[in-house]
Amino acid sequence: MDQAHNLREFVRKQRSMARVLAVTSGKGGVGKTTASVNLAIALAKQGKRVIVLDADLGLANVEVLMGLNSYYNLQHVIDGEKRMRDILVKGPAGIEIAPGTSGLAKLADLNAHARQNVLDGLQDLQERADFVIIDTMAGIGQNAVRFAAAADEILLVTTPEPSAIVDAYATIKTVIGIREDATFRLIVNMAASPQQALAVMTNLTRVARQYLGITLSYLGHIVRDPHVTQSVMQSNPFTVSFPTSPAAKCVFDLAEKIVRQRAESEHARTGFFRRFAQTLGLASNG
Numbered sequence: 001m002d003q004a005h006n007l008r009e010f011v012r013k014q015r016s017m018a019r020v021l022a023v024t025s026g027k028g029g030v031g032k033t034t035a036s037v038n039l040a041i042a043l044a045k046q047g048k049r050v051i052v053l054d055a056d057l058g059l060a061n062v063e064v065l066m067g068l069n070s071y072y073n074l075q076h077v078i079d080g081e082k083r084m085r086d087i088l089v090k091g092p093a094g095i096e097i098a099p100g101t102s103g104l105a106k107l108a109d110l111n112a113h114a115r116q117n118v119l120d121g122l123q124d125l126q127e128r129a130d131f132v133i134i135d136t137m138a139g140i141g142q143n144a145v146r147f148a149a150a151a152d153e154i155l156l157v158t159t160p161e162p163s164a165i166v167d168a169y170a171t172i173k174t175v176i177g178i179r180e181d182a183t184f185r186l187i188v189n190m191a192a193s194p195q196q197a198l199a200v201m202t203n204l205t206r207v208a209r210q211y212l213g214i215t216l217s218y219l220g221h222i223v224r225d226p227h228v229t230q231s232v233m234q235s236n237p238f239t240v241s242f243p244t245s246p247a248a249k250c251v252f253d254l255a256e257k258i259v260r261q262r263a264e265s266e267h268a269r270t271g272f273f274r275r276f277a278q279t280l281g282l283a284s285n286g
């Protein structure tokens with residue numbers, strides 16, 4: 001009886017766990033933070049509970065992009081002074097932001113206690129949201145790669161620039177060195193046209209398959225759009241200030257695709273649990 005209860009509890013928890021998406025890139029400045037924030041808002045507008053975890057320690061961070069200010073950040077969680085839920089800041093469309101800290105850069109150096117605090121905090125986020133979006137740093141640094149490798153999916157951002165594409169490839173290579181079965185979904189940002197974005201995807205896919213033996217999937221593109229720069233200047237995300245702009249339309253499309261994919265994988269997951277529960281005689285119809 002006890003076992004049945006535990007199993008049901010396990011199933012319930014698995015179902016309500018957030019999907020964790022790490023937004024990462026090889027080259028800096030390709031639009032990770034912009035994409036993280038606006039995708040989060042687009043997902044929230046579809047009724048999803050979304051938390052953005054700022055693991056990018058640069059200056060143009062998640063909060064700045066939304067004109068928010070926070071008193072507490074991840075450092076307080078690392079130090080055990082605050083719980084994750086207590087540092088969250090409310091953003092547009094009901095999204096929540098976990099403000100970052102440069103202390104995250106030393107993830108590998110954290111003592112066991114601090115590391116446990118981080119893990120507990122991440123668990124906290126996962127139970128609280130439908131999506132956790134992690135805005136990572138660029139490049140193949142320890143931290144970006146750690147977050148990327150741990151996530152359910154990696155949203156790899158590149159621009160059509162050759163240097164950005166080469167660096168995206170290097171990132172893929174580093175991440176699969178840590179986790180062979182990592183899932184990459186490519187976002188081509190600042191694209192001149194859908195055709196240009198598709199050409200970037202085709203090239204990168206071919207090289208990744210040929211030299212790394214992995215298959216990338218294509219999430220889609222975000223066009224280069226002056227509304228984006230304008231919204232950055234105004235500290236107001238373009239999905240809020242310019243919801244009908246070309247860039248916003250692209251982001252809403254991407255969010256829809258992400259939700260669809262999620263529904264598919266959830267279906268598979270629930271299917272598995274139902275069958276599993278049935279074989280143990282614990283079936284519920286939920």
Ligand SMILES: Nc1ncnc2c1ncn2[C@@H]1O[C@H](COP(=O)(O)OP(=O)(O)OP(=O)(O)O)[C@@H](O)[C@H]1O
Nearest residue numbers: 028029030031032033034138190223224225228229
């Ligand atoms: N689709 C777009 N069209 C036009 N400009 C864009 C677009 N996406 C991003 N930008 C511009 O590029 C700049 C860099 O974007 P962002 O800060 O999101 O990049 P990042 O990858 O997070 O950078 P970093 O590596 O420094 O963290 C922003 O100031 C923004 O104005």
Ligand SMILES: [Mg+2]
Nearest residue numbers: 032033056060
């Ligand atoms: Mg950034």
